Amino acid sequence: MLLRQNIFVQVLSKRCYASPFLNTAMATGAASPKCFPPSNSNDSTYSLDKWDLSIGLVLYRMPVVTQPISEVEKKFSDMCTEKAEQMSLKSDYELKTEKDEILLKKRKQNELEGKDVSAIDDEIGTANKDLEQQWEATRQELVSKYKLDDLSALSYDSDPHTMWKQWKHKLLLLVRQKNAAFDSNYVTSKEEVKGYASPWIVPELKNNGEPLRQTAEKCLSNIVRSEIPVKILGNAPLSYVRREYPKKLQKILKTEKTGTVIFFYAAQLGPMFLGPVEFNEEMIADYRWCAKTELDELIKGVPGSTDYRRRLKRILLE
Numbered sequence: 450m451l452l453r454q455n456i457f458v459q460v461l462s463k464r465c466y467a468s469p470f471l472n473t474a475m476a477t478g479a480a481s482p483k484c485f486p487p488s489n490s491n492d493s494t495y496s497l498d499k500w501d502l503s504i505g506l507v508l509y510r511m512p513v514v515t516q517p518i519s520e521v522e523k524k525f526s527d528m529c530t531e532k533a534e535q536m537s538l539k540s541d542y543e544l545k546t547e548k549d550e551i552l553l554k555k556r557k558q559n560e561l562e563g564k565d566v567s568a569i570d571d572e573i574g575t576a577n578k579d580l581e582q583q584w585e586a587t588r589q590e591l592v593s594k595y596k597l598d599d600l601s602a603l604s605y606d607s608d609p610h611t612m613w614k615q616w617k618h619k620l621l622l623l624v625r626q627k628n629a630a631f632d633s634n635y636v637t638s639k640e641e642v643k644g645y646a647s648p649w650i651v652p653e654l655k656n657n658g659e660p661l662r663q664t665a666e667k668c669l670s671n672i673v674r675s676e677i678p679v680k681i682l683g684n685a686p687l688s689y690v691r692r693e694y695p696k697k698l699q700k701i702l703k704t705e706k707t708g709t710v711i712f713f714y715a716a717q718l719g720p721m722f723l724g725p726v727e728f729n730e731e732m733i734a735d736y737r738w739c740a741k742t743e744l745d746e747l748i749k750g751v752p753g754s755t756d757y758r759r760r761l762k763r764i765l766l767e
Contacts, residue, residue: 500691501709502656504664506672507687507764508622508679508716510723510738516617516767546577553578609737612724619765620738623649623747624672627734645701646734649747651761653711661686665714675727678719686712688760692753715764741765 518526539547553576556569592598612620625646647653654668662684669679693708728736739747744758 499705499707501706502661503653503709503711504656504661504668504686505650505690505711505713506652506654506665506668506681506716507713507761508652508669508718509765510612510620510718511720512618512767513616513721513723542577549573549576549578609739612722612738614738615740618740618742619767620740621744621761621765622651622736623739624652624728624736625649625734626652626672627732648750649737650757651713652733655709660684661712662714665716669716672729672732673726674729675725677726678722680717680719682715682717687715687764688713690753690756690760692757713760713764741767 552569552573556566556573559566559569608614614620625648627646652668652672654664654671656664662681665681669681689710689712691708691710694702694704694706699706737747741762744761748754748758748761
């Protein structure tokens with residue numbers, strides 16, 4: 450497994466990518482970004498030995514309600530419904546509705562003529578029209594109780610910690626992670642890193658040689674204390690990005706590593722789960738649930754943030 454993982458990393462390393470190096474190249478007037486050279490390259494700056502491997506857990510909540518359909522979609526839906534009604538056989542409910550209409554007309558005629566209508570009433574029983582009126586009354590009660598006719602009041606909740614908002618969109622978990630890049634392999638003084646928290650990122654964890662999927666599962670169990678319905682999608686990462694360590698962080702970690710290669714795994718919360726989620730305060734300094742449109746404002750000002758945002762937006766495609 451480890452051999453396959455190393456081969457996978459080497460293949461990725463030969464692809465062109467957008468990273469902090471791209472920003473540097475553009476700033477110096479270079480015409481195009483560099484491709485990451487093979488792992489046996491003599492250029493120590495780009496050597497794979499100079500990079501850690503980490504995973505980024507893209508944990509998100511699916512939309513709760515569907516997006517409103519466009520005018521073209523509505524016309525197409527109406528056309529399909531009309532065609533289905535013309536070509537399909539009638540259900541028992543539709544047949545009873547037609548029978549009820551005939552019997553109700555007959556009952557009204559008998560009443561005008563002064564005839565007995567008890568036999569007709571027994572045959573009708575509970576008319577479908579009466580059932581539909583009861584269902585409509587129940588619907589109106591639920592709409593009024595839960596304000597289902599106007600979701601805007603709940604769609605833009607100002608509390609960043611709640612999932613009770615943005616019903617029509619996916620919500621992504623972003624965290625400010627304590628000691629986000631630190632690992633037990635490094636000799637790190639607790640006093641040196643006391644109070645440190647990362648910028649807004651998805652939860653991350655360094656890989657120690659185990660399969661990347663296993664690292665993703667470990668990351669989830671490390672940051673969440675409560676039991677939540679969540680499913681990590683697939684055994685392979687969906688995307689990756691490279692991020693350099695700041696000089697100060699390299700000094701704290703006592704490492705000569707240039708940075709880390711972050712492999713993104715998507716994790717989806719169970720349907721209709723709207724929290725709350727209890728996070729591990731020893732690892733998470735702060736958290737928030739945000740829509741894709743908020744990423745530009747939250748993830749910025751750090752090396753590689755543009756590429757980081759772009760990869761997350763692709764995963765959160767709606």
